[in-house]
Amino acid sequence: MGNLGKINKETAMKNGKTRTIPILISLFLLSTLAFLSCSTEKTEIVRETPVAVKIIDVRKGDASEKIRYIGSVHSENEIRILARINGNILALPFKEGMSVKKGAVLSKISAPETGARISKMKEEIAKAQKESEFICDQAEADERLFEKNAVPSIRAETSKKNCENSKLSINSATSSLDELEIMSSKTVESAPFSGTVLKWFSNPGENIMPGFPILLFGDDSYIVKVFVHEKDISKGIKKGLKVILENNEDQSAESAVSFVSPISAGPGRMYETHIPLKKDLLQNFSHGHSINVSFIVSEKKNSFSVPSNSVLKDGESEYIFLFEDEKIEKRKIVLGISEKGWVTIDGDIPENSKVVVGNLEALSSGMTVYPVFLKGEKL
Numbered sequence: 001m002g003n004l005g006k007i008n009k010e011t012a013m014k015n016g017k018t019r020t021i022p023i024l025i026s027l028f029l030l031s032t033l034a035f036l037s038c039s040t041e042k043t044e045i046v047r048e049t050p051v052a053v054k055i056i057d058v059r060k061g062d063a064s065e066k067i068r069y070i071g072s073v074h075s076e077n078e079i080r081i082l083a084r085i086n087g088n089i090l091a092l093p094f095k096e097g098m099s100v101k102k103g104a105v106l107s108k109i110s111a112p113e114t115g116a117r118i119s120k121m122k123e124e125i126a127k128a129q130k131e132s133e134f135i136c137d138q139a140e141a142d143e144r145l146f147e148k149n150a151v152p153s154i155r156a157e158t159s160k161k162n163c164e165n166s167k168l169s170i171n172s173a174t175s176s177l178d179e180l181e182i183m184s185s186k187t188v189e190s191a192p193f194s195g196t197v198l199k200w201f202s203n204p205g206e207n208i209m210p211g212f213p214i215l216l217f218g219d220d221s222y223i224v225k226v227f228v229h230e231k232d233i234s235k236g237i238k239k240g241l242k243v244i245l246e247n248n249e250d251q252s253a254e255s256a257v258s259f260v261s262p263i264s265a266g267p268g269r270m271y272e273t274h275i276p277l278k279k280d281l282l283q284n285f286s287h288g289h290s291i292n293v294s295f296i297v298s299e300k301k302n303s304f305s306v307p308s309n310s311v312l313k314d315g316e317s318e319y320i321f322l323f324e325d326e327k328i329e330k331r332k333i334v335l336g337i338s339e340k341g342w343v344t345i346d347g348d349i350p351e352n353s354k355v356v357v358g359n360l361e362a363l364s365s366g367m368t369v370y371p372v373f374l375k376g377e378k379l
Contacts (some may be wrong), residue, residue, distance in 0.1 A: 050370040054357040055323050059305040063344045063379065065337045066294040067235060071226035073289045075198060075218025083208040084186035087111035092204055097286060102194045107214045109187040118180045125173045128132045128309045132166035139163040188360035195219040198287040222277040230269035236297045243275050246292040247285060300337060305342040312360040321356035321363055323371060328356055
């Protein structure tokens with residue numbers, strides 16, 4: 001009996017232990033699930049979705065500040081050929097754009113009235129010369145007779161005076177004839193130097209008066225004329241300043257300002273400037289053509305540049321967000337030259353940096369972001 005009780009007691013203890021094990025296992029499993037649940041919740045809180053941002057490389061290179069105008073092509077030396085006599089334009093041998101050698105005839109004017117006057121005056125002079133010869137022969141005869149006391153002195157003196165007056169009249173008429181002939185020579189205008197006929201102001205067959213323009217003539221040295229506003233002159237546009245010239249065919253050439261007028265023209269306070277243009281540098285242009293002119297008023301070498309929409313203005317200062325290792329950092333900068341959507345910056349910028357572009361107001365330094373990389377100038 002004693003042994004049986006002992007056995008039952010041991011059995012009961014074993015059964016109690018057996019029932020305890022499943023309970024402990026259940027408690028362990030519940031604790032584990034609770035822990036995992038908490039861990040999952042914490043993980044979800046830490047792993048917030050990163051903000052997607054556009055990223056582009058910071059450029060490094062040369063930059064320049066330009067003031068842009070539109071100029072027109074002219075010959076460096078231009079003259080207007082004016083009519084010097086009244087008449088009809090007989091011929092203009094060279095058309096607009098044609099090259100002309102020095103001394104070649106540029107225009108001929110027909111002046112029939114002048115020719116008729118010359119012919120008539122020559123006839124009158126010839127007649128006067130014959131009359132003068134007769135008068136002077138008579139004066140010599142009267143002088144000889146006076147020496148022989150055959151005629152009174154008054155007659156000899158009168159005959160001599162008549163001879164002198166006839167000669168003076170002939171001299172005066174001859175001078176007038178010379179003037180007419182000089183005027184007649186003004187019917188022909190010749191090229192004062194080798195160059196190009198730039199523009200006709202008159203046409204063959206038209207009547208023209210003295211002082212009226214016939215054509216515009218210029219040499220083959222070209223310049224670009226630009227009228228610059230006073231406010232831009234004050235920014236440093238002066239003789240010797242570097243200039244980039246561009247035509248409408250994407251051709252460009254470098255030059256420099258050769259002349260700035262000291263006096264403004266017109267009510268707009270515009271100053272005439274000249275820029276030499278070499279014909280072999282810009283093709284397919286002629287007198288009067290438009291040329292795009294960029295005055296280089298300042299330059300920066302090996303400077304960093306960022307897109308304009310990567311700059312955040314905060315109060316009186318400007319900032320950018322640099323990207324590295326999936327995080328962004330706000331960095332203070334100083335702006336410089338703006339050109340074609342980019343701006344040079346000064347500041348503590350490492351080499352090969354990358355910068356955030358657009359939607360900067362929602363960002364803050366230290367944020368984790370998802371980068372979307374842009375290539376080239378695609379912003």
